[in-house]
Amino acid sequence: MGDTSLSLPQLRRRVLLIGLPFAGGAALVLHILADISLPLGILGLAALAGSVAAYVLSRMSVAQRGAVYQRARIGAVAGVIGTVAYDLARYGTVALFQMSFRPFHVISIFGELFIGAGHSAAATFAAGLLYHLSNGTFFGLAYTLVFRQPRWWTGALWGIGLELSMATLYPRWLAVQQLNEFLEVSALGHVVYGATLGLVAAAGVRRAAMPGGSA
Numbered sequence: 001m002g003d004t005s006l007s008l009p010q011l012r013r014r015v016l017l018i019g020l021p022f023a024g025g026a027a028l029v030l031h032i033l034a035d036i037s038l039p040l041g042i043l044g045l046a047a048l049a050g051s052v053a054a055y056v057l058s059r060m061s062v063a064q065r066g067a068v069y070q071r072a073r074i075g076a077v078a079g080v081i082g083t084v085a086y087d088l089a090r091y092g093t094v095a096l097f098q099m100s101f102r103p104f105h106v107i108s109i110f111g112e113l114f115i116g117a118g119h120s121a122a123a124t125f126a127a128g129l130l131y132h133l134s135n136g137t138f139f140g141l142a143y144t145l146v147f148r149q150p151r152w153w154t155g156a157l158w159g160i161g162l163e164l165s166m167a168t169l170y171p172r173w174l175a176v177q178q179l180n181e182f183l184e185v186s187a188l189g190h191v192v193y194g195a196t197l198g199l200v201a202a203a204g205v206r207r208a209a210m211p212g213g214s215a
Helices: 011-017 023-034 038-058 062-096 105-115 121-146 152-174 179-209
Strands: none
Touching: 011 038, 011 121, 023 038, 023 121, 023 152, 038 105, 062 121, 062 179, 105 121, 105 152, 121 152, 121 179, 152 179
16 A cells, blocks of 8 residues: 555544554553442453544545554564553663562452453463553554654653553552552653654655555
8 A cells, every 4th residue: 555644534533543552551540440340341442442442543545544553463473563552661770770569460450350350460460461561552544544654752742641641540559568669660661661652653654655656
């Protein structure tokens, strides 16, 4: 396909589409603020956002839908790579500065929210890791739908936005003891996530714009 930016629908329509990839993150906010089951929250929000997305897509031309699907693929790949960079940055920071903060403890908490208590540590961590990776992937997908021309700095700003949401909600929810370490590690991780996301997405969009290019 050619230049994806030329046939993308207007920003208003693209913003309506990001409700679906944000369902997992929004459901976590509902769980933290209103104690709504995380899996049920995801199902409910995904159903609602999916209905909106289906309607919006049905109003687009074939070329516009193709551009959206291509952007979704680019964003998903960029989101996965960004999430790996995010985790490596957090782990590296904690290891380098010998911090007491445990950067992956929350993943086991996510897992318990999905499969409940009483399971093996490995199973609980695996369930939480799947949720963690899916959020990073879908946040990347949403980013590429919002920004026609991805850049490392717009990605970094996107990451900072995610960081502000986490910094607002997580410390009280998790009763974080090492608050300064948590904020430092989390902020660095999200900037690295966003910058990596922007760089990889920009490369994907450029490649797709080349003659005969594909995501």
